Amino acid sequence: MSLQTVNPRYQPYKGAAAGWGALASVTRFWLDSKQPFKNLRALLKTNQNGGFDCPGCAWGDSPEDGRVKFCENGAKAVNWEATKRRVDAAFFARHSVSALREQSDYWLEYQGRLTEPMRYDRTSDRYLPIAWDDAFELVARHLRSLDSPDQAEFYTSGRASNEAAYLYQLFVRAFGTNNFPDCSNMCHEASGVALGQSVGVGKGSVTFADFEHADAIFVFGQNPGTNHPRMLEPLREAVKRGAQVVAFNPLKERGLERFQHPQHALEMLTNGSEPLNTAFFRPALGGDMAAVRGMAKFLLQWEREAQAKGEPAVFDHAFIAEHCDGIEAYLAELDATPWEHIEAQSGLRLDEIETAAQMYRRAERVIACWAMGITQHHHSVPTIQEIVNLQLLRGNVGRPGAGLCPVRGHSNVQGDRTMGINDRPPAALLDALERRFAFRVPRHDGHNTVEAINAMLEGRAKVFIGLGGNFAQATPDSPRTHRALQNCRLTVQISTKLNRSHLTTGGDALILPCLGRTDIDRQASGPQAVTVEDSFSMIHASRGQLEPLSRQMRSEPAIIAGIAKATLGQRPVDWDALIADYARIRELIAETIPGFADFNRRVQHPGGFHLGNAAAERRWNTASGKANFNACALPRELIPEQVRRSGQRPDLILQTLRSHDQYNTTIYGLDDRYRGVRGQREVVFANAADIRRLGFEPGQKIDLVSLWNDGVERRVSGFTLLAFDIPPGQAAAYYPETNPLVPLESHGVGSYTPTSKFVAVRLEAARASNRIL
Numbered sequence: 001m002s003l004q005t006v007n008p009r010y011q012p013y014k015g016a017a018a019g020w021g022a023l024a025s026v027t028r029f030w031l032d033s034k035q036p037f038k039n040l041r042a043l044l045k046t047n048q049n050g051g052f053d054c055p056g057c058a059w060g061d062s063p064e065d066g067r068v069k070f071c072e073n074g075a076k077a078v079n080w081e082a083t084k085r086r087v088d089a090a091f092f093a094r095h096s097v098s099a100l101r102e103q104s105d106y107w108l109e110y111q112g113r114l115t116e117p118m119r120y121d122r123t124s125d126r127y128l129p130i131a132w133d134d135a136f137e138l139v140a141r142h143l144r145s146l147d148s149p150d151q152a153e154f155y156t157s158g159r160a161s162n163e164a165a166y167l168y169q170l171f172v173r174a175f176g177t178n179n180f181p182d183c184s185n186m187c188h189e190a191s192g193v194a195l196g197q198s199v200g201v202g203k204g205s206v207t208f209a210d211f212e213h214a215d216a217i218f219v220f221g222q223n224p225g226t227n228h229p230r231m232l233e234p235l236r237e238a239v240k241r242g243a244q245v246v247a248f249n250p251l252k253e254r255g256l257e258r259f260q261h262p263q264h265a266l267e268m269l270t271n272g273s274e275p276l277n278t279a280f281f282r283p284a285l286g287g288d289m290a291a292v293r294g295m296a297k298f299l300l301q302w303e304r305e306a307q308a309k310g311e312p313a314v315f316d317h318a319f320i321a322e323h324c325d326g327i328e329a330y331l332a333e334l335d336a337t338p339w340e341h342i343e344a345q346s347g348l349r350l351d352e353i354e355t356a357a358q359m360y361r362r363a364e365r366v367i368a369c370w371a372m373g374i375t376q377h378h379h380s381v382p383t384i385q386e387i388v389n390l391q392l393l394r395g396n397v398g399r400p401g402a403g404l405c406p407v408r409g410h411s412n413v414q415g416d417r418t419m420g421i422n423d424r425p426p427a428a429l430l431d432a433l434e435r436r437f438a439f440r441v442p443r444h445d446g447h448n449t450v451e452a453i454n455a456m457l458e459g460r461a462k463v464f465i466g467l468g469g470n471f472a473q474a475t476p477d478s479p480r481t482h483r484a485l486q487n488c489r490l491t492v493q494i495s496t497k498l499n500r501s502h503l504t505t506g507g508d509a510l511i512l513p514c515l516g517r518t519d520i521d522r523q524a525s526g527p528q529a530v531t532v533e534d535s536f537s538m539i540h541a542s543r544g545q546l547e548p549l550s551r552q553m554r555s556e557p558a559i560i561a562g563i564a565k566a567t568l569g570q571r572p573v574d575w576d577a578l579i580a581d582y583a584r585i586r587e588l589i590a591e592t593i594p595g596f597a598d599f600n601r602r603v604q605h606p607g608g609f610h611l612g613n614a615a616a617e618r619r620w621n622t623a624s625g626k627a628n629f630n631a632c633a634l635p636r637e638l639i640p641e642q643v644r645r646s647g648q649r650p651d652l653i654l655q656t657l658r659s660h661d662q663y664n665t666t667i668y669g670l671d672d673r674y675r676g677v678r679g680q681r682e683v684v685f686a687n688a689a690d691i692r693r694l695g696f697e698p699g700q701k702i703d704l705v706s707l708w709n710d711g712v713e714r715r716v717s718g719f720t721l722l723a724f725d726i727p728p729g730q731a732a733a734y735y736p737e738t739n740p741l742v743p744l745e746s747h748g749v750g751s752y753t754p755t756s757k758f759v760a761v762r763l764e765a766a767r768a769s770n771r772i773l
């Protein structure tokens with residue numbers, strides 16, 4: 001694959017999701033990684049017993065099914081990590097940091113794996129090698145010089161293993177703060193908050209097996225064909241056995257429409273494909289709460305009709321009476337919500353909502369799935385609670401084939417939270433740590449991602465440590481976030497690949513190169529396994545299979561232990577002993593984290609073990625002791641007040657999403673096959689009628705300017721307008737290029753999640769071509 005931008009092309013994609021197109025793409029990536037056979041071997045062990053957990057998404061597989069799971073984007077993730085290219089001292093000697101800043105994100109990560117620890121030298125504007133011990137000492141010096149532990153921010157991205165995350169939180173709390181900004185804050189935070197209040201567990205209640213028993217699966221705001229390809233198989237099986245798969249998505253995502261099974265030779269040869277849904281609804285951005293409210297209102301209407309006629313009830317009265325709280329207030333809220341408001345806000349016609357409600361009512365067992373199309377909104381917590389309300393009305397929580405399924409992103413983002421990566425830690429966790437380790441844990445709230453950026457901007461935080469991820473690019477309001485990092489005295493990135501966060505340096509800056517999921521991790525007691533938790537709360541082991549590219553790379557637990565020992569000494573644990581054998585870390589986890597008793601033995605079980613989920617067993621760990629109906633009014637308007645007060649009207653509402661060739665801020669390639677885009681990323685999808693209405697032509701270059709009443713100009717330049725099948729008034733463009741448009745202050749109520757799926761924008765004829773982001 002060439003790094004040159006090929007001629008931008010745009011042609012609608014006609015094939016099915018997965019199938020031949022995926023195979024061709026994987027082969028290309030295999031060849032491109034320069035070690036195709038080694039990677040093939042590695043891939044065959046992905047998500048298998050004895051292999052490593054796929055570093056792609058957090059979708060779980062059936063624990064009983066031993067077959068190799070083929071997924072195009074998992075293959076890309078493996079190949080990307082298992083490259084032979086290296087970013088070493090010689091590389092940094094060739095390139096100054098200012099010169100690297102001129103390169104694209106795509107170019108930066110393409111250069112290969114980080115192989116030795118480096119420290120930024122301001123005089124030469126270059127990264128120079130540093131010995132590991134000196135690096136640890138430097139971090140310790142900076143941390144010890146702070147006036148308060150709360151002046152340091154400890155970010156986590158969701159690839160970190162349970163063992164790494166546990167050590168990290170132990171070190172940080174022993175140091176004295178709960179400042180744990182986390183990728184989850186930008187992702188499924190709203191799901192955790194909403195589910196915690198509604199059903200007492202901030203995680204999904206279903207397991208893989210439930211998908212085999214559901215009569216209907218509702219998929220809200222998710223693009224599984226690109227982001228969770230292994231989910232397509234259970235969806236297809238569901239449609240085949242006559243279950244309903246109902247998609248809510250403004251974009252007709254190919255993976256939700258048609259699917260060709262890459263492991264069924266006949267299907268591939270005949271080029272047949274299966275439809276993947278039985279109904280598709282295209283709401284307004286942010287319109288799902290109104291849509292689900294409408295469905296619930298129809299159910300209430302039918303319930304009353306059934307009562308009047310003496311017909312069987314629509315609601316599950318026995319469940320509601322025994323298990324739920326707040327039904328009266330919720331039904332009153334349904335009555336108080338006008339149909340006109342539902343129709344206007346949802347972007348759907350009432351007859352469409354009625355059809356969705358009928359499909360819902362006819363299904364005995366319903367699973368509701370959702371992802372970023374739901375969580376990255378101002379009112380995402382009430383939207384998720386409305387989905388729960390709907391599920392509670394018919395008892396669709398806590399029985400086989402039914403339940404709640406926030407489909408998680410990063411492969412261990414859920415596990416990291418279980419391990420205590422939490423800026424608002426539950427008291428029970430803190431008590432357990434205090435009992436076991438005999439130090440005074442910090443009891444006050446720490447910073448989440450938005451709060452951490454503000455603290456760094458205002459000089460209240462002076463040290464930033466990133467355990468993975470790409471903070472500079474994943475966060476909103478990019479120029480401000482970059483300034484926030486640059487304000488720090490020290491920035492430390494524990495990473496596998498070069499990215500813009502390494503180039504956005506504080507006064508001092510370190511790159512600490514770590515092993516990834518695919519690499520063999522050797523310690524004193526031999527090769528180590530780590531553990532992860534998938535979206536279904538299954539815990540399983542992961543063992544790297546590939547020889548690391550350099551002896552200088554260290555494991556994440558070893559790097560954390562190195563920093564901890566330099567900062568705190570052998571306190572509150574013997575860090576070296578834990579690194580010699582990770583089973584000792586798991587013993588500590590077993591003693592302090594609920595559900596992990598006998599961890600080392602249970603994780604030997606093929607396929608892993610289930611952590612258990614109280615809501616799935618109809619035990620409700622809420623304040624009321626019941627599952628709560630939350631009666632929340634629909635937002636009066638979706639356009640935020642700060643936009644209305646800006647005095648300008650938005651031309652379009654923009655959502656920022658992923659292409660098929662990216663993993664978050666990691667850009668694998670410049671194509672987005674299922675949306676028909678080739679060789680370019682700086683594009684805006686808009687409706688042809690809107691493009692004309694606004695006085696532009698398809699193909700024209702434009703600037704996007706977002707609206708917010710704070711006097712800051714937020715603009716990205718030189719984007720190509722593509723006429724696309726998208727509802728009127730909406731636009732879509734890729735993240736992270738559009739992150740400069742998302743105001744830091746525009747975040748979800750109760751979740752602090754940036755509203756990446758709802759940005760009010762104006763379009764202007766292009767001023768200049770975009771500088772590299």
Ligand SMILES: Nc1nc2c(c(=O)[nH]1)N[C@H]1C(S)=C(S)[C@@H](COP(=O)(O)OP(=O)(O)OC[C@H]3O[C@@H](n4cnc5c(=O)[nH]c(N)nc54)[C@H](O)[C@@H]3O)O[C@H]1N2
Pocket residue numbers: 056057058073187220221222223224226227228248249250251253283284285286287288371372373374408409410655656657658659660662663664757
């Ligand atoms: N290959 C690959 N896999 C990944 C990732 C990746 O970048 N690449 N990222 C991982 C991570 S961290 C995550 S969180 C997940 C993300 O997985 P997704 O949530 O599928 O990711 P997005 O691309 O943000 O897609 C959001 C979808 O929601 C729709 N949508 C947007 N706004 C709305 C709305 O208001 N209502 C409704 N109903 N729909 C809406 C969009 O049209 C789009 O289809 O994927 C994980 N897996």
Ligand SMILES: Nc1nc2c(c(=O)[nH]1)N[C@H]1C(S)=C(S)[C@@H](COP(=O)(O)OP(=O)(O)OC[C@H]3O[C@@H](n4cnc5c(=O)[nH]c(N)nc54)[C@H](O)[C@@H]3O)O[C@H]1N2
Pocket residue numbers: 109157158159160183184186187188372376409410467468469470471473474475476494495496497498499514515516517556656657658663664665666735736738739742756
């Ligand atoms: N506008 C907009 N912004 C968004 C989103 C959106 O939809 N729209 N989505 C949000 C979401 S859902 C998420 S989860 C965040 C993602 O935010 P992050 O998790 O911070 O970002 P990633 O792009 O996943 O991080 C990629 C980097 O992680 C490092 N890395 C990869 N593997 C490993 C590993 O095994 N160990 C270590 N230590 N480092 C590793 C590599 O150096 C790589 O460059 O972005 C959020 N930002």
Ligand SMILES: [Mo]
Pocket residue numbers: 183186187188408409410
């Ligand atoms: Mo995510």
